[in-house]
Amino acid sequence: xxVLITGIDGYSGWPLALHLxxxxxxxxxxxxxxxxxRVREVGSWSATPIPAFPRRLAAVxxxxxxxxxxxxxxxxxxxxxxxxxxxxxxxxxxxxxxxxSAPYSMIDVDHAVATQVENxxxxxxxVYAMRECSPETHLVKMGTMGEYGTxxxxxxxxxxxxxxxxxxxxxxxxxxxxxxxxxxxxFDSGDVMFATKVWxxxxxxxxxxxxxxxxxxxxxxxxxxxxxxxxxxxGTALNRFIAQAVLGLPITPYGKGEQRRGFIALEDSMQSLxxxxxxxxxxxxxxxxxxxxxxxxxxxxAQLVHRVAGELGLSPTIDHPPDPRVEAEQHxxxxxxxxxxxxxxxRTRALEDVVREIFRDLLRFRRRLEAxxxxxMPTVQWRSAxxxxxxxxxxxxxxxxxxxxxSEPASEEPPA
Numbered sequence: 001x002x003v004l005i006t007g008i009d010g011y012s013g014w015p016l017a018l019h020l021x022x023x024x025x026x027x028x029x030x031x032x033x034x035x036x037x038r039v040r041e042v043g044s045w046s047a048t049p050i051p052a053f054p055r056r057l058a059a060v061x062x063x064x065x066x067x068x069x070x071x072x073x074x075x076x077x078x079x080x081x082x083x084x085x086x087x088x089x090x091x092x093x094x095x096x097x098x099x100x101s102a103p104y105s106m107i108d109v110d111h112a113v114a115t116q117v118e119n120x121x122x123x124x125x126x127v128y129a130m131r132e133c134s135p136e137t138h139l140v141k142m143g144t145m146g147e148y149g150t151x152x153x154x155x156x157x158x159x160x161x162x163x164x165x166x167x168x169x170x171x172x173x174x175x176x177x178x179x180x181x182x183x184x185x186x187f188d189s190g191d192v193m194f195a196t197k198v199w200x201x202x203x204x205x206x207x208x209x210x211x212x213x214x215x216x217x218x219x220x221x222x223x224x225x226x227x228x229x230x231x232x233x234x235g236t237a238l239n240r241f242i243a244q245a246v247l248g249l250p251i252t253p254y255g256k257g258e259q260r261r262g263f264i265a266l267e268d269s270m271q272s273l274x275x276x277x278x279x280x281x282x283x284x285x286x287x288x289x290x291x292x293x294x295x296x297x298x299x300x301x302a303q304l305v306h307r308v309a310g311e312l313g314l315s316p317t318i319d320h321p322p323d324p325r326v327e328a329e330q331h332x333x334x335x336x337x338x339x340x341x342x343x344x345x346x347r348t349r350a351l352e353d354v355v356r357e358i359f360r361d362l363l364r365f366r367r368r369l370e371a372x373x374x375x376x377m378p379t380v381q382w383r384s385a386x387x388x389x390x391x392x393x394x395x396x397x398x399x400x401x402x403x404x405x406x407s408e409p410a411s412e413e414p415p416a
Contacts, residue, residue, distance in 0.1 A: 003277055004088055006030045006075060006126070007096035008068070009053055012142070012211065012269065014226045016094060018218035019270040020277070021066045028069045028088050030097065035234075038104065042391060044231035044375040047243065047365050048214060051223060059223035075122030078129070086133040092277045093130070094140045097122060098188075102146070102179035103233045103380040107387045112180040119184040120191065127195040138202040138280035139192065140273060145207045145262050145292060145335060147186045149176025150328055155335035158205065158288025178327055179382070193286045200284040204276045208269070209262030209292025212238050213354045214361050216267045226266070228361070231375035233391075238263075238301050240376055242355065245309040245316040246362045247373050254378070255323030257299035260333040262292025265349035275343045290337040293347050308355050312363070324378040 003020050007013040008029030017027045033053065039045060051059070053070075060066055069088075073080040075097050098119040099105065105115035123141065130137050148155045151174070160173050172193070177183040189205050196203045214228050229235040230243035241251045264272070272291045281287050302318050309316050323329060362369060379390040 001091040001277065002026045002028065002088065004028045004030065004084070004090040004093045005096060006093065006122075007098070008070070009033055009056075010035055010096055010100070011227050011229070012266075012273075013094075013096045014056070015216045015219065015266060016096075016270050016273055017068060018060070018064070018224060019216060019274060021060070021064060021068070022218050023274060025277075026069075028071070028090060030071045030073065030075075030084060032072065032074045032097075035100075038099075038101075039229060039231075039234055042104075042231060042233045042375065043394070044229065044234065044372050045368070046227035047230050047362055047368050048225040048228045049222070049365070049368070050225065050227050055223070059221065063221055063224065064218075075125055076118055078125045081122075081125045082129040082133060085129040085137070089134045090137055092138040092140060092280065093126065094142070094273055094277065095123065095126060096142050098142070098184070099181065101234050102181040103378075105179050105181035105184070106380055106382055107233075107391060108385065115181050116184045116187070119181075120187050123188045123191055127192060127199070127201065130201055131195070131199045135199065135201065136283075138204070138277070140204045140206060140276045141188065141192050143189055143205045143207045143288075144182060144185050145209050145290065146179075146182040147175045147177055147189060147207060148173065148335070149178060150260070150331040150333055151176060152332050155290070155333075157290045157336055157339050158207070178325070196284055196286040202281050202283055203286045204281060205286065205288045206273065206276060207288060207290045209264045209290075210236050210238070211264055211266050211269045212236070212351065212358070213266035213349065214358055216270055228358075230369065231372065232378045233375075233380060235376075237298055238305070238355075241302055241305040242358050242362060243369055244376055245305055245314050246359070246366055247369055247376070248314070248316065249373070249376065250317045250319040251302045251305055252319050252321050252377065253298040253302045254321060254325065254329075256329040257302065257320060258297050258330040259327060260295050260297045260331065262290070262295045262335055262337075263351065264292045265347075265351070265354050267349050268293060268345075268347055271348070272340050272345055275340060275345055279343050287339070289339045290335050291340060292335070292337060294351070295333055295335070296351070304352060304355060308352070308359060312359055321378065324381045326382040
C-alpha cells in the first residue's frame with residue numbers, strides 16, 4: 001500500500017514511517033516543520049538529538065535501503081494539499097499534521113486561535129482534496145482520548161445507545177474537552193464524520209491515549225531516533241517525570257495527582273495505526289478506535305518513575321505543585337477498547353520496561369536535558385488570559401533562543 005503520512009517529522013509520524021516501510025508499504029511524507037519551530041519558541045528542544053530532515057531521509061536510505069517521497073508544505077494551503085493528493089493518490093492517509101499540545105493552545109488568544117484554525121482548516125482541506133482527487137483513499141485521523149473528558153460513566157468507542165423519553169437512537173458519545181487543543185480535535189472528528197456521510201469517504205478516527213517511549217524495533221541507530229519532548233508545554237507528564245529524575249529535580253504530579261488517562265507504548269501505537277491502515281472500512285463508514293492499553297493515575301506514574309530512578313542510583317523526591325490546569329483531580333475513568341483487539345492487536349511492551357529504556361537513553365543525553373532544565377516546571381496557567389509573560393520569564397536571558405532566521409528545518413543535534 002502507498003501511505004501518506006502528514007506530519008511525518010513528528011514524534012509519531014517518523015516511527016510510523018519506519019514501521020510501515022518495514023512491513024513492505026511505500027511511504028510518502030508531508031510536513032512544514034512547525035513543531036521544531038514551536039518547541040524552540042518555548043525555549044526547549046528534543047532530549048534526543050534530531051537531525052535536519054534531509055539527513056533523516058538519508059539515514060533511512062543508508063540503514064534501511066528504503067526511500068521516502070516527501071512534500072514540504074502547509075496543510076492550510078489548499079492548492080498544495082490538493083496537488084499532493086492528485087499526484088500521489090495514496091491508498092491511505094494517516095493525518096498527524098496538527099498542533100498537538102494542550103498547554104501550547106492555552107498560552108493566550110493567539111495560540112488558541114492558531115491551534116483551532118490550523119487544525120480544523122487542515123482537516124477540512126484534506127477531506128475536500130480526498131473528495132476531489134482520491135475518493136477511495138482511507139483517512140486515518142489521529143484524534144485523542146481527551147475529546148471525551150472524564151465522564152462519570154464508561155467511555156465507548158465513539159458511539160453509544162441512548163434512550164430518552166421513550167425513544168432510542170445510536171448517537172456520538174458526548175465530548176467534554178478540557179483545552180482549546182482538545183476542542184479542535186472534537187471539531188475535527190465532527191467534520192470527518194460528516195464528510196464520510198455526505199461524500200461516502202472511508203475514515204477511521206483513532207482516539208489516541210498518551211504515548212510513551214522513544215524506540216521501536218525499526219529504530220536501530222541514533223540517526224533514526226524520534227523526538228522526546230520534556231518541557232511542560234510539549235512533554236507528557238511521564239516524560240517530565242523521567243527528565244526531572246535524571247536532573248535531580250523533584251518529580252511533580254500536579255495537584256492531588258489522581259488524574260487518570262489511558263496510555264500506550266510507542267511501538268504498540270505504531271502497531272495500532274498499521275492495523276487501521278491495513279484493514280480499511282467500507283465506503284461511507286466512519287469508525288472510532290479507542291487506542292490505549294491501560295489507564296494510570298499521575299501518582300502511579302510518579303511512583304513508578306521514583307522506583308526505577310532508585311534502581312539506577314538516583315534519589316528524586318515527589319512534590320505536588322498546584323495544578324495549573326482546570327480539570328478534575330479525582331474522577332472515574334473507564335474507557336472501552338475492543339475494536340483494535342478484534343483486528344488482532346496485541347500488547348508488546350509493558351510500561352515499566354519502557355520507562356527503564358527511556359532512563360537509559362536520557363542518561364546518555366543528560367547534557368541536553370541540563371541545557372534546558374528550566375523548561376520543566378509549569379508556567380502556562382489555564383485560568384490566565386495570557387501566560388506569555390510567565391513563559392518568557394522562566395527562560396534565562398542568556399539562554400533564550402534567537403528568533404528563527406530561516407524557514408529551513410533546523411537540526412536538533414548537539415552543537416559541535
